[in-house]
Amino acid sequence: MDKFRVRRAIAATAVALAAVLGAGGWAADTQHAVTGPPPGSAAWTADTTLGLRLPDPATATPAEVASFFEALTPAQRDALAVRHPLVVGNLDGAPVQLRYRANALALAEERDRELARATDPALTPQDHTAARTRAERYRTLLDGGRQILAFDPRGRGQVAEVYGDLATARRTAVVVPGSDIDLLSFDRAADPYGTPAGMAKSLHEATGRQTAVVAWAGYTTPVGVGPDAATENLARAGAGRLARLLDGLAVSTRPESPATLFCHSYGSVVCGLTRPGPAQASGVVVLGSPGMGIGSAADLDPRVPLWATARNGSDWIGNVPNVSLFGLGHGADPTAPEFGARPLPSTGSHGHTGYFAPGTASLAAYAAVALGR
Template sequence: MGKFRARRAFAAAAVALAAVLGAGGWAADTQQAVTGPPPGSAAWTADTALGLRLPDPATADPAEVAAFFSGLTPAQSGELAARHPLVVGNLDGVPVRLRYRANALALAGERDREAARGADPALTPRDQAAARTRAERYRTLLDGGRQVLAFDPRGRGQIAEVYGDLATARRTAVVVPGSDIDLLSFDRAADPYGTPAGMARSLYEATGRTSAVIAWAGYTTPVGLGLDAATEDLARAGAGRLTRLLDGLAVSTRPEAPATVFCHSYGSVVCGLARPGPAQASGVVVLGSPGMGVGSAADLDPRVPLWATARNGSDWIGRVPDVSLFGLGHGADPTGPDFGARPVPSTGSHGHTGYFAPGTASLAAYAALAQGR
């Protein structure tokens, strides 16, 4: 009997993996998660120009960072942003507008560096073309006064952008994306509601521009549908980064109204493993979810309401089995009747990336939740 159960378990795991891979094709290259403190942290901690000990990005929590910056003059803060833009721009707890300024400096520096590489005859034509693509991406992020809350050029690149005013908005929302999102695919004209920027813009407009919305591509996502998408390693690394973001928002926005977190596809695994508490989130909303890495809503903080969006009939994620065996799969379906999530309608939505499209019942519900209703 034991052997029979083992065979069934192995068979279920194989079915889960086959379904995940068959939904969109095999992705052979696994991703190395970008973790740890921001780039440039070693130079930051060694900086004694102000005669002060700077908070260690690897160990200081956002509240400590916020307390440190509250004791600086504007001139001192500006000096640190100019000398260490990648640290100041990515350090949760730093005043939001100072982060915008620091990230603009970091983007300009990386734009110039990649533009030079794009004309470097020592590089291959392929590397030159990749450098020019990155330089153009950085240029677009500098246009039009965009509010870049985080920018990390390491790996495939990470970024977070704010729509609205975090300082004055009564409510805040965070969009956590799924697979195939990075610095280059963060915002695109094709399939706009499948990108964190497109989702955030749509939600911001749907709230009547009353809630600030953060498009957060702040973790290393899976590429394609392969082992990375079927396992939780990248989600676990992303959960730590999401937790730090939410802790930072708690000290830099209205603490009485923590963010509502919207988690799409593999991003719902990130949110499930992060398990935000009431000081970090007013609620968690999952959509197009393959599972949350937990058995039910009871495994999450009961003080944080959980909503699950009804899966539309054309969403391919419905073909992924609701299992978690031998490290494959992400567990129970959050939309299932026994999971314990509150239902969100999705009438009018289409496909895996259509839940934030204007005119859908899901977007209307998301706007209400983002406004605290």
Template sequence: MRGFRARHAIAATAVALATVLGAGGWAADTQTPVTGPPPGSAAFAADASPGPRPPDPVTASPADVAAFFAAAAPARQDALAARYPLVVGNLDGAPVALRYRANALALAAERTRELARATDPALTPQDHQAARTRAERYRTLLDGGRQVLAFDPRGRGQVAEVYGDLATAARTAVVVPGSDIDLLSFDRASDPYGTPAGMAQALYRATDGRTAVIAWAGYTTPVGLGPDAATEDLARAGASRLTRLLDGLAATTRPQAPATVFCHSYGSVVCGLARPTPARASGVVVLGSPGMGVDSAADLDPGVPLWATARNGSDWIGDVPNVRLLGLGHGADPTAPGFGARPLPATGSHGHTGYFAPGTASLAAYAAVALGRA
């Protein structure tokens, strides 16, 4: 009888985890994470133009990349960005301004390609509509001098955008989002503070522009209801990409301190598995967290302060069982007193996506942490 109860409890926990963590909808899609550098990387590494051979995006560290570009003449940098825009635009360690230019070229090229697909008679009407949607998305990212730090059209698409000036800001911050975020949902008019762009803009304004903030949709996130949101596979892949981003910032920017990382929902699992070191991060803040993939703050680097935002009463994440069982679940609740995180208030916030809303105690606290005043 005890064995039956145990099996029943395991099954119930699995169902609860899969149901609650898939708050984005009733889709059961299983995602294949986009990993590795984009197409063109082999040609970039083999480029035979005069000067030292470019670093291999597959094996070179961001510090190696930064050293190469520091020694390369501006004309060669521009030429490489023009020939390999998708590669240079996503190359952590490359100069930030060069990445902006490369990504503008890549976005323009992809928009042209999608516009052609939108009228290709060999494709279906559904394909035409999807192509028009993507082309419009690329157009908006090209408008108004937006600072696109990364752009990868593979899969559901990935993008990162900078608010502020990474070259001059005394402090930097990175926003890591949770489920259902990709190229098309990176920013939106409805529920803006549930998107990385909306969170980053709110934080940038709350610090009066003294912190440059990166909205980072740079990993494959879970979609809707399904096993991806209840397991750590996508988070592990995302953790590797987040670590490279932070290493690239350390190699190319010179703020007073490394970035503070703000991790929302499933993004807090990414941050927990990344285990940032003091060289990569000044602190980690989790909000709306289902767990961090660790048992306590003691499992993370003690040199990186960890803050956990109190959960507001209307955040559905409070229904998530804080367990790790048979590969399901993300472990202990970071807001629990025994976890070991420093508490942050959530007064005034509502729902799972309201912690960055202007006027909330949580956003004011995030600004203080980002500015090094917490």
């Protein structure tokens, strides 16, 4: 890059950041990514009650986990879920129905713990309020037989929910969200199509409920517009977690039809850095993308098709420069013809979070892609 282009990129970055920050403000607090095995893993690996060595959550592959559970009786599986709900509920490769049961147990335990904290005289009134909020959040996730595929209370909290039947659905999709998504905002009522739950429900319905959709808030997302959103640190941590989820789905669902990824905003950086192979994904769709952390579609596996949704005119992400400079920015625009992605329409969508809204051309296109058409 010559000096003129460098100066132009710096100027573009400064102008765009000024525009974005003037609208939303700079979030100064940085997030610390939740990584590593699930809570309770030490007790799990030390458990010898079955007379078997349990697979190490830190090193066992989802395929190895699946093989381990296949060799157990139903009673043995259930006993492990009861003793170690947070491990079994987050263990990619474990039977899906067993994970639902384990996460229900873990949510109930965490709800009771937060209710106790809400009346603990040693804590502050602010602690009591936060505990009540968390307890109510856990209660709502326990309501109505929800299919919680993952639940991790650490940090801001992570959760994944399934819409449809992973065991019988002909096709599977995974929604990967962007900034400001966590346990509390995963399925917020306001701006529903900007949440993984809202996107997943809308896609599930648009496919005639033929596709099972995973709403995945399984990584630490940036908060607001700030250093985390402008860099790849959280996306790199999330990419490892996403790859493991996909490997787990590959052994839990139809291996001949791996999941299609729908990656929104900063989530498209996570998907780009994951670089899924054909055993992990049938395709990748990006929307409202600031860039994918790659130079072009050629940086991805050519056997995994990439689609990019045309940016609607009211999507503020268009103000973000498509540069990668001094560790800031996420690179080339996936919607640019030279990037090499297959284009998808966005007619009828509005704003940064409107691409999954019913009646839009984008949702209709997403349904067709998810159904393998």
